[in-house]
Every structure is written in structure tokens, then in C-alpha cells.
Amino acid sequence: MIENKKIDLDVFLAKRAKILTAWPTGASEALSLEHAVSTLKAVPLHKQFAHVLDEAKAAGKTLIQPRAGVALIDQHIELLTYLQDVGGADLLPSTIDAYTRHNRYDQAEDGIKASKKEKRSMLNGFPAVNHGVEGCKLVLDAVNRPLQARHGTPDARLLSEIIHAAGWTSNEGGGISYNIPYAKNIALEDSIRYWQYADRLVGYYEEQGIRLNREPFGPLTGTLVPPCISHTVAIIEALLAAEQGVKHLTVGYGMGGHVIQDVAALQTLETLTTYYLKLFGYNDVTVTTVFHQWMGGFPADESAALALISMASMVAAMGKATKMITKTPHESAGVPTKEANAQGLIASKTILNLMNTQPFPSSEALEKEKALIKKEVDQLLYATLHIGQGDLAKGAVRAFANGLLDIPFAPSEMNLGKILPARDAEGAIRIVNFGSLALDQDIKDHHQSLLSKRANQQQREINFQMTIDDVYAIAQTKLVGERR
Amino acid sequence: MIENKKIDLDVFLAKRAKILTAWPTGASEALSLEHAVSTLKAVPLHKQFAHVLDEAKAAGKTLIQPRAGVALIDQHIELLTYLQDVGGADLLPSTIDAYTRHNRYDQAEDGIKASKKEKRSMLNGFPAVNHGVEGCKLVLDAVNRPLQARHGTPDARLLSEIIHAAGWTSNEGGGISYNIPYAKNIALEDSIRYWQYADRLVGYYEEQGIRLNREPFGPLTGTLVPPCISHTVAIIEALLAAEQGVKHLTVGYGMGGHVIQDVAALQTLETLTTYYLKLFGYNDVTVTTVFHQWMGGFPADESAALALISMASMVAAMGKATKMITKTPHESAGVPTKEANAQGLIASKTILNLMNTQPFPSSEALEKEKALIKKEVDQLLYATLHIGQGDLAKGAVRAFANGLLDIPFAPSEMNLGKILPARDAEGAIRIVNFGSLALDQDIKDHHQSLLSKRANQQQREINFQMTIDDVYAIAQTKLVGERR
Amino acid sequence: MKTVVIGVIGADVHAVGNKIIHHVLEEAGFHVVNIGVLSTQEDFIHAAIETNAEAILVSSLYGHGEMDCLYFKQKCVEAGLNHVKLYVGGNIVVGKQDFKAVEARFKKMGFDRVYPPGANIESALEEIKQDLGML
Amino acid sequence: MKTVVIGVIGADVHAVGNKIIHHVLEEAGFHVVNIGVLSTQEDFIHAAIETNAEAILVSSLYGHGEMDCLYFKQKCVEAGLNHVKLYVGGNIVVGKQDFKAVEARFKKMGFDRVYPPGANIESALEEIKQDLGML
């Protein structure tokens, strides 16, 4: 059974040999640890994720990073360079395609061929495994910003090896956050083990004096996820990563839409993650935060989309997030053109510039919301630890199996799926149906009273249709869904 | 010498006869008071400005209104209908052209002819006087929203007669706010007297049971105007209007850029205006507020412009303004196309919808800023009343003559022009040089200390160059100007 | 009760729309067979055969719709499902493309109705009921 | 010291740019004659004659630039100011127009240099100094 224990070096190296055989590009000489270490040590400071994030945190600045990825290397470089120079991106991604995310490298190869034939990207991302270390290195050398692999891959072991060996100094993902929202029937125990490996790799490089950044995926399904649930998953993944030797973390949260709830979430995310890391003895881990602009359905109108992107940027600035992942005016339609992607960046940076000098004052309402999140997270983490008899890895597996932890709208069959969220009268995300979620009656009553206030105001039942209306609302430029 | 006294009916009627002779359209039968009263009484409820504003205030909703105006009636109707149907405008303007604002109806006529010839509007607005009551009535009948005349006319007596007689139920302007920022050498005594007439006309219609809305022009020069100065002018004009019988007012404030200062300004604008109206015995005047999206130089990039528009909408929602005047992505370039104008409206309404259910909690910082504004306004109003020996009209004339009141960047020679504003380290608007502004030493020291904190941070002098950098800043998507 | 098969095709994990389609179609009186995300063409076909479905509603959100739906109609025909109505919707291609061209592409692939981004299931209900003779 | 006349033409009251141009040109060593807002063509010409100016910088922000500047060059020539360099800048036409076309229009009207919206005075300093042989 899985354990939250640092993988021994020899076990790690033995696994490594096997992992690198999964696809021909795994055999590259550049993947020898010596070669990879020298590549990573040669990465200039301004392309080191951890360093650039540290500078931003010290300066109280929020950096912007887009999502972006296309099938072919030349077009991918053209895209990233445009987002850097025209969009003003501070950090660059490579969004990995969905075939690669499911280890279907053969279908990714088909996608590459089809893209050459059709002269447009037939893939929704950059097939980093197929392009191999050499291809990924070309991308790093062509840009002037730190590069991160962004994806949704339950088993990202080979992908992680390849991108780090190419000098990409950050990797997004986690055993829970890249399984429950991103897979159907992959055992949680397997994905957690795969991600212990990816973290152990970062731990290995750390031991060679190379600081790489790891970023658990905050927003989960991006659809009405209560902050306490995404925070609990983020903290679990932070602790699991720290155990494997990761020293630099970015924990994330997806915009909910209620400004006070979102700022409260951003502030508590940092304090709680730092608290729990210290509680478990990981005293030398740097914690930074990332705010994802609205991750649910977007309005089709491009001005409405830019307004939503700007509102998100106001919240990130108020919550002093270290980094913000941007969206684009094409979000509801499809993968954006480089121009649309740059529009999202420019709107975001405009707001961050205008808000950067302005402090966000505390208030009673903010402190109340923070206290609620803290209480909820403490209870969920306690239950997870408890059911794992002190082992967080075991705890996570069992908590999901029993619905003590439950993520709304998740495709994975490992998720109980009983939880039902909806917005209260002000638009804050609350829980209608707790399923077996490990929260006490006080908390349940609090959510219930807030939700019934809304139900009364709208003279409607609290039911799944209320949730559906809330899922559709923001795409219709409303926050609290109205009865159809 | 001018007096803040309600104009006697007979004096008013005598003046009226003369005013209507200033341009041929003044002779229209529709301008007989009987005819005008019946037209106004026939205006349906949903096209009555005061009624629609009252509904919004009761519902705690912020309405949106664009600026818009072109030379020819058909194109003007096409424009307003587009802004209503595609843009979603809740209230409609007719922005009057600059020739008409200076009573140069001959040049406005040239503009109309040139527009027909060039097949594009050669005027920056709608020449309402030249089009006369009949033309203005066509516009009202073609739209489905209340219609307001928006302009910058020191002597708007004929214009006001014509637009009201055509059923337009709101008129923007004031004896100070449409002189100091909008003229060069028109005596303040004259413009105040002209606006006493425009207010008396509204008072007359009030006596016939018709409630028209009057809106003093809040932003003045729209360039780093300290809230205490624009509030003082707004309150003076509100009191002058109430004396002439106006019962429904919208007082305004132009976005400054510092969120807490702007929300403090919006909240104090309503409370102070209501307080002073009651203090002077005007107990039956409805007060609503209007927030003008950033009135200074805009960024050229359209995404940056839409971000600024969205930020402004966040502030209007947080400050619960009754109405918000929108800007467009074309602001830095020129008069917008109807499409660009609608983009500004759609972005604004998106934010207002998403923010409408969310309360803006009080905080120490907000209360501190509100207390400062209140203290400053009280001192400025006291000095104005004092120098006018209890007569506000006299007081205003003398206060400006002596620089007790002083508006930054104003073109008018009636304005002392010694005042110099600049932003503090957080980006709030403070006063570098007070000239003869009627504020005590405590307040001056407070502004000075905030400004020197910024000067130290930027290692620079507090001088006119700092002000210039602040004037340019927002067009360069920065709030606090950086040394060039 | 008319039976319809719904699911999300290919390596696509978008589940939110799928869960809502499931609920809305049930409320509208359909017997819904939901094969969920990450479904292959074969999953759709087997489900349709087993449940005698009259329609297959394919969702593709993640962009690889064209590749994942290739030859799907032929396979349906080979499996004796020629009479089964084929619908596809979601964000069925990569990026913002002219819908007319996209619709033609998928109609050529054998789909009876093709829906653009943003066309939620509620707005398609009428057409589906009409096609299945329920109106 | 080179003398230049600056001002805002027509029924235009935009003063912010004018005050900044005044300050920036003075700092750059020009003798600035500022006739302010709401200035007529005649105001510009009289000021140029009285102060022996070498250049006239016309600002037009409010949109009526084309109408307000019509025949200005001819009047300058008639007043013996043929040698005086004519500049125009601000937002010189109504709305967002292709600058190439706008520039041609104003060059045809006799202006030596034409500036688009957003081209602040600092960015034009080099050219003005060059034209007046100050570099």
C-alpha cells in the first residue's frame, strides 16, 4: 500500500531506467542524469522559475503566465515568443496536448502528422514527449522567460523527465489534482505514486543544487469548487512533494467569482500551506501562490470575456498572488490565436500595474470568510490524516474512497461525486449536498442557512437545477444563476 | 451682483422670450410652454430619467450610460439604437457638439453640411439646437430609454429649452462645472446666472408636475482632480439647482484610480450632498450619484482600454453608484464607432452584473479616507459661504476669484490655476501645491507627508514633472507616474 | 421512452457538460445511457446496440474532435446502426473557426446535426425531439 | 532662443496637453508663446508675427481639426509667415482613422508635420529641433 515516504535513491534510479523506455525519446543521451544536471545548471537566472517567483514575492508583484501550446515546434516557438514580446508574459508555459496527458504518444504522433498536413495545429497542446529533450530545449533556448510544463497527466513520469532534462524549471501537477479532474478510472494510489516519482526527481535535482518549482493544480474541475476542498488537495500535494525533497512550491486556487471569498481563499492558501509544511517539519520550503482566472465556462462575447479577465486580475492583485494564469477572449470558443492570447495578457497586466501599489484593507467580512475556510480545511485535513493513520498518502486514497474528500463535477470514478455546490445570495460558493464530506454540523448549518437565504430571495428550491443555473451563469455574465 | 435666489416667474418668462430668439429653431411652436408641458407629460415612464434612476437606486443597481453623438439625425438614431440594443445601455445620452457648446450655431450648421458631403460626422456631437425640438423629438421617439443632453456649455439656456421641449428628461451641466473646465474667459457670474435659468426651467416644469433630472458635471477637467474639489463644486451646484426648484439631482465624480479613495469619494458624495441640501432646507430633493469611468488620457491598446473600463466598473459597483458613464476602447484615438462604444458598454455591464450581489465591506482605510474628504469639503464649503456672506452664488464667484477654490488644468482664466495635484505612493490623488485653497494646515501637512513618502520611494523631487508623469501614467497602464 | 447514448469521445475528460446533458435529457423524458468521458467510438457503438438507442450524442470539448470522430459513421453503419441519429457538439475543433466550415466537415463525416461552441443542450432539445418524432 | 507659438485651435477647450507642451518646450530651451485654448487662426498668426516665431504648433483635440485648420496655410502666407514651420497634433480628426490618410490630408492643407493621437510632445522634440536647426 502506498506510503508518504521519500523514495530511496536506488529505487528511484531503478524505476527511472524503466520509465525512460516508454517512448523512443526516452532513450536520448540528454536524459542521462549527468547531462540533465549540467543542462539545468546552465539555465540562466532569468529563466529559472523559482528565482523569478522569489523576486516577485519579495517585491509584492503578481506575475502573469498564459496557457499555450501547439503541435509543431516552430509554431510553438513563434507562439511563445509573441506572448513574451507582445503579450508581456512574465513566465511562459507549454500546455501539453491531451493525447500526451493520457500517455497516448502514438496518437500524439498522428496529431503531429495531421498538423503538418493541415497546416494548423490539430493538437490542443505541445506534445513534449514526442518532441523529446532536444525539441523541448529548442523551445527553452528560443525564449527569454522561465518555462513550465502545464498539463493534466495522471502518469507524467516520462514527461517530467524530458521537460526537466531540457531545462524547463517548473512542472505543474499532482497525484490527486491530475487524476480526479483529469481521468476516469485511474486508481488514486497509482497517480499518487506516479507523482511521488515526479517530485522525487525534483528532490534529486535539489540534491544537485538545482532548485526547481513544483505547482499542484489548484482549480481541480474549475466548476464551483469550494475553497476548502481545493485548499485541502493543494496542501496534501504540497506535503507529499516536500516529503520527496521539493523545496519550492506554488499552490493554486481557481477564481470563484465572489471577491471577498476569493481574496480570503488566496490569503488562507498561503498561510495554511506554510503552517502545515512547518507542522510536518518541512521548514525550508518556499511557498508561493497562483491565482487562476475564472476556470469555468466563459462568455462568448470578447468584451465580456476581457471584462471577466480584468475582474480576475483585480482579485489577484488584491489577494497579492505571486502569479496569475490568464485566460483569453477566445476561451468559450477554443484554443486561442496568439493575438487573442496576448489580449488576455495585456488586459491582465494593465490591471496588475494599476492595482500594484494599492493595499487591500482587511474587513470583518474578509476575516469571517478566512476563519470559515481555515476551520473547514483543518477538519478535512484532520479526517484525511486520521483515516490514513497519520500517513497522508494512505489518507488521501481512503478519504476519496469514502467521500470524506469529494470534488464536484469530477470525471473520475475514484471520486464519490455526491457533493453538490451552489452560490449563496451574494454569489459565494457554498455546499448544498455534503455527501460524506468530513465537515461538522456547524459548518453544514452555516452553508445551509446562506443557501436558503438565496433560495428564498429567488423563490426556488435548493436542488441540482440551482447548481446547473450557477454553472451556466458566468457564461451569461451573471454570478448567481437565475431560474431558466 | 448675482444672488442664490429663485428667479421670479415673470422675470423667467421675460428672459425666456429673449433666449428663444437666439437661433431660428427657438421660434418653433413646440417651444410654447403649453406644448412643451404636454410633450413632457406624454413621455412614457420608461423614458423618464428620474423614474428610471429612482428604480435603480431602490434596487441597489448601477445603470450604464455611454457618451454618443453625431451630426445627422438618422445616423444619430442608428447610433443610439445600436447602443441600446447591442450595447445594453440603460440610459441614453446625446453628446452635444463643441460648436453648439460655444453657441456657434453657424459653425454647427457648417458641420452638418460638411457631414452630409463627406458622409461621415464632421462634428464631435449632436447639434441639438440646429436640429431643433422636432429633430430632438424624432430621436426620443426612436429610442426606448430615457434621453439626456450631455455637453459642456457655459450658456445652455436655448439648448436646455429645446431638449426639454422635445421630451428629454435630463440635462447635464452647471454654472461652474460647465465653465471652468469648458471655457476660457466667460465670467463665472454669467455662467452661474445662465445655469440658474436652466435650473429654473426645470423648477417650472416641476411646478407643472413634471419631474426632470439635473446632473452637475462631476469630473471637471478629469485630470487628477482631488475628490474634495469636485465634491465641493457638485454640492454648490446641487444647492443652486435646488434653490431654483429642481427636485431630482445626480451628483458625479470622475474615477481617480485609487480604489479606496474612489469608493470613499462615491460614498461621501451622496452623504455630503444630502446633508447640505437638508442643512439649507431643501428636504424633498432626491440625490443619486454618477461615477465617470477614467476621464484622463486612455491607453491606446484596446485590451488595456477595456481593462481600465472594467476596473472602473468594479469601483462603481463597490461604491454603489446609481449610474456609471462608460468609456470605449477608442477613447485615446477619437470619437468611437458604435461597435467600439458597445464594447465599452458590454464590458461594463458584465462587471456590474458579476459584482451586483457583492457588498463592499467597510475598513479602517476606507473610513479614514472618507473622514478626510468630509473634513476637506466642509472647509471648502465653509470658506465659499463665508466669502459670499451666506450667499452661495456670490461665494462661488469670489472663492474662484481668490483661489479658495481652484481646479487643476482648467482652461478658464477665472480659475487661479495655482493648484498642483500628484499621486501619493499608493496612487491616491493628493495636492502638491495648494495655492490659496481654503484648507487648514493639518490637511496640507497630511497631503505633504503622503507625497514625500512617494518622492522618497522614487528618489525624486516633488515638482511639476511629477504631476506630468502622473498625467501620462494611466495611458501607459501605470497608476503612479515614473520618472521619464 | 426514447433511448439515447451520450458520452465524451477520445482522450477528453470534460465531464461538466456531460453530467448536465444527462440530467436535462432525463428531465425531458429520455432514457439516457451515459458512457461518460474518455469514450472510444466502440464504447458508443456497443452502448447503442445494447440499449437499442435511437440517437448517439457525441460530446467533444478538448479539440481533437475531427481525429476522434473519423470513420465513426462507417463503423456505426457496419454495426447495423445506420438508422441511429448522430449528433456532435461542444468545442469540436481546435480554436475559433468559422462554424459553417466546421459543420460541413462533420456533416461530411456522417453526423446528422452539428452544434457550435456555446450551444447548450437545452437549446438543442427541440431538434432532437423532432428528429426522434417526439413532437 | 527659438520662439514657437503654441495653442489649441477652434472651439476646443482641451488645456492639459497645452500646459504640458508649454512646460516641456520651455525646459527644452524654446521661448514659448502660448495663446491657450479656443484660439482662432488669426490668434496664431498675430502671435507669430508679434513674436517673430519660427514655428506654430497647432493642437486640435476635440475633433473639428479639419474644419478649423482649413486655409490656415494660405492665411499664414498672406501674412508673410511663409517661412514659419506649421505643426499639427493631438486628435486632429473625428474618430479612429487611418493615420496615413489623415497625415496626407493635413500635409495637403500645408502643414509641415502631422502627428497622430498619442504622439506626445516629448516624442516630437527631436524633429522640431531638427527643423529649426537646433541640432
Ligand code: B12
Ligand atoms: C481630459 C479630456 C477632456 C477634459 C478636458 C479638460 C480640459 N479642459 O483640458 C474634458 C472632460 C473637459 C473633455 C471635454 C471634451 N472632450 Co475630451 N478628452 C479628454 C481625454 C480623455 C484626455 C485628453 C488629455 O488631457 N490627455 C492628456 C494630455 C497630456 O495629452 P493630449 O491632450 O493628447 O496632448 C498631448 C498629445 O496629444 C500631444 N499633442 C497635442 N497637441 C499637439 C500638437 C503638436 C504639434 C504636437 C507635436 C503634439 C501635440 O502632446 C500633448 C502633450 O504630450 C481625451 C481622450 C484621451 N486622450 O484619452 C478626450 C478627447 C480629446 N475629448 C474629446 C471630445 C470630443 C471632447 C469634447 C469636445 C466633447 C464634445 N463632443 O464637445 C469636450 C470638450 C468641449 C470643447 N469645447 O472642446 C475627444 C475628441 C474626439 C476626436 N478627436 O475624434 C477625445 C479624443 C475623447 C474621445 N475618444 O472621444 N475632454
Ligand code: B12
Ligand atoms: C471547465 C473546463 C475544464 C476543466 C474540466 C473539468 C472536467 N473534468 O470536467 C479543466 C480545468 C480540468 C479542463 C481541462 C482541459 N481543458 Co478545458 N475547459 C473548461 C471550460 C472553461 C468550460 C467547460 C465547461 O465545463 N463548460 C460548462 C458546461 C456546462 O458546458 P460545455 O462543457 O460546453 O457543454 C455544454 C455545451 O457544449 C453543449 N454540448 C456539449 N456536448 C454536446 C453534444 C451535443 C450533441 C449537443 C447538442 C450539445 C453539446 O451542452 C453542454 C451542456 O449545456 C472550457 C472553455 C469554456 N467553455 O469556457 C475549456 C475547454 C473546453 N478546455 C479546453 C482544453 C484544450 C482542455 C484540455 C484538453 C487542455 C489540454 N490541452 O490538454 C484539458 C483537458 C485534458 C483532457 N484530457 O481532456 C479547450 C478546448 C479547445 C478547443 N476545442 O479548441 C477549451 C474550449 C478552453 C479553450 N478555449 O482553450 N477544462
